[in-house]
Amino acid sequence: MQELHTLDQLGKVHLMGIGGVGVSAVARLMLARGLTVSGTDAKELPVLDDLREAGARIHVGYAAENLGDADTVVISSIIKAGNPEYDEAVSRGLRILHRSQGLAATxxxxxxxxxxxxxxxxxxxxxxxxxxxxxxxxxxxxxxxxxxxxxxxxxxxxxxxxxxxxxxxxxxxxxxxxxxxxxxxxxxxxxxxxxxxxxxxxxxxxxxxxxxxxxxxxxxxxxxxxxxxxxxxxxxxxxxxxxxxxxxxxxxxxxxxxxxxxxxxxxxxxxxxxxxxxxxxxxxxxxxxxxxxxxxxxxxxxxxxxxxxxxxxxxFTGAARRFDFRGEAGGVRVYDDYAHHPTEVLAALRAARAVAGTGAVHVLFQPHLFSRTNEFHREFGQALSLADTAYVLEIYPARETPIPGVTSELVTKELDTAGGLVSTGQAASVVAACAKPGDVIMTIGAGDVTEQGSAILAELRTRLGS
The missing domain is CATH 3.40.1190.10 (Mur-like, catalytic domain)
Incomplete structure (x- = not known):
């Protein structure tokens, strides 16, 4: 266990990656506890306006001067040396806490x-x-x-x-x-x-x-x-x-x-x-x-x-991206799920089977991380085979660099159902073409596959009507 910190030790707190779901939660709680809070993210996000309204000083784009007179810096795991704010915090000898340590203080x-x-x-x-x-x-x-x-x-x-x-x-x-x-x-x-x-x-x-x-x-x-x-x-x-x-x-x-x-x-x-x-x-x-x-x-x-x-x-009606109902068009229901481990994919598809009843289940899956795909491609293929059709996008790399020989084809080779590889641009039309009234379509994965839901619904409206 790392050193524990209390709120009165932290002084003024600057949070890097403040727009992320984990770091923004820490910022929100620190503001509620009366701390002076500032933060930076790489791009403008809706959550930043919420934090501004709560009293945080927010910057978009990393720069050393954004730290101001901060006493403590809170970072997520993706913040590394080479980030100008991180390097500035190190050079000043500021207290640097992982997001979880900041949360522990609250x-x-x-x-x-x-x-x-x-x-x-x-x-x-x-x-x-x-x-x-x-x-x-x-x-x-x-x-x-x-x-x-x-x-x-x-x-x-x-x-x-x-x-x-x-x-x-x-x-x-x-x-x-x-x-x-x-x-x-x-x-x-x-x-x-x-x-x-x-x-x-x-x-x-x-x-x-x-x-x-x-x-x-x-x-x-x-x-x-x-x-x-x-x-x-x-x-x-x-x-x-x-x-x-x-x-x-x-x-x-x-x-x-x-x-x-x-x-x-x-x-x-x-x-x-x-x-x-x-x-x-x-x-x-x-x-x-x-x-x-x-x-x-x-x-x-x-x-x-x-x-x-x-x-x-x-x-309770659910958490975002956990069997999240995106809409219905032409009698086809579209759901989105964050599942990115074979057991999670299997659970999501079993739930889809229960919801679909006598209808078919179609899935658009995006593997997350090269390392996870390399480790579990067989299990992913087996889980996806529970669907009537399974189409797979290229790997969402997130924080990783490519691993030679590791592609989504490792997953599709293990499929025991209809489907296969599909490009981002063609995915919505290909998946929508499989569905008929009473069916369920799921977009599954921890990457940007979630953005395909609205495109699939648009395709369904064109093909089957509203």
Missing amino acids: MEGHHVITVAGTHGKTTTTSLIAFMLREAGISPTFAIGANIASLGFNAEYGAGRVFVAEADESDASFMNYQPDVVVITNIEADHLDHYGSVEAVHQSFHAFASLLPADGLLICCADDEGSRALAARMRRERPDLRVQTYGFSEDADRRLLDAHPRDNRFACTLEWGSGQETDLEIALPGNHNLLNAAAAFAVGLDCGLDPEAAVEGLGA
């Missing part, structure tokens, strides 16, 4: 609930924050996506509870001091950082070990990695409270009889000795029922009445 004095996992953490964190707010607890929260149901991805509440999404991608979740840890699942990912699957699992173990005596660890019993962590922590830390949730028979919060119900998804949730309640949510798929069960377990620990907890969960 947690001071709170009961901290953190949600980690390879998949599902954004939705689960959002469900918890929304449920608690609906119940009148007024939590502070910081989430890795914009949440329409909550208004923003971060808000400073009047209550003592702080709910935060904990990012494992670079092990920065080790900067927190959680009182409650939720682990949705543990799988191989971010191997460019960790190097091995074993190191991934060890990182989650180290994170759970941050819990204090009588802290609460909540793990998914249906996921092998999360289940193993729960068992290990029960052996190593008898001073902790460890709970599990899932469809597994031995789960402490057990889900039964999952089924669609009028465009919603429902199940029975057993949560104690002979105690059960009906859980119904607006989010499709068994994986989202699991996310809701994790949130329910947190709600009980916060003292919520079970009926109040499920009522709040049922009113």
Whole structure:
């Protein structure tokens, strides 16, 4: 764990990459706590106006003089040496904190609930924050996506509870001091950082070990990695409270009889000795029922009445780019999802199958990162084969440089369904041509594939009418 900092140590704070979803959340909370905040981003973004209105001094375009009289600089993982502001901060000897360290400072004095996992953490964190707010607890929260149901991805509440999404991608979740840890699942990912699957699992173990005596660890019993962590922590830390949730028979919060119900998804949730309640949510798929069960377990620990907890969960309408309904044209529904790991892709397509009913499912997928494509191209191909047609764009590189021989063709070679490679310019027309009334189209990936949704809807209107 890194050195912990308190807000009164930070002085005036300058945030680099302030338009990013994670850094903007830190800025919003620091402003709410009364700090003097400035920041820079490479381009003008809508969130910057929100931060200006909240009192931040904002610059567009990096320059050394933008630091002004800052005492502390907060950066995201993409800020490196060579950035003029970063280099200026180093030359001045300013305190430089990772985004997660800045967020940890805003947690001071709170009961901290953190949600980690390879998949599902954004939705689960959002469900918890929304449920608690609906119940009148007024939590502070910081989430890795914009949440329409909550208004923003971060808000400073009047209550003592702080709910935060904990990012494992670079092990920065080790900067927190959680009182409650939720682990949705543990799988191989971010191997460019960790190097091995074993190191991934060890990182989650180290994170759970941050819990204090009588802290609460909540793990998914249906996921092998999360289940193993729960068992290990029960052996190593008898001073902790460890709970599990899932469809597994031995789960402490057990889900039964999952089924669609009028465009919603429902199940029975057993949560104690002979105690059960009906859980119904607006989010499709068994994986989202699991996310809701994790949130329910947190709600009980916060003292919520079970009926109040499920009522709040049922009113939540989703996080941005998590099975996000983009529109309907010609009887074809179009959804967008951020899934960028094979397990996430499979979960998204299973949900699409449930929503489509007797209709077909068509997917436009964009791999994210050369390293992840190289590691999981077989698994991506297998997951995408659940769709009736699967078209694949070229890899979205994000922070990486190309790896020789690693292209989207590695994925398409593994497809066991119709489809194949498609260019960005042709994607919308090619995918729309596959669909007929009653079908579902999904755009999937963590890159700019999300921009294809509106183009696909336009093509559908031309082909099938509105």
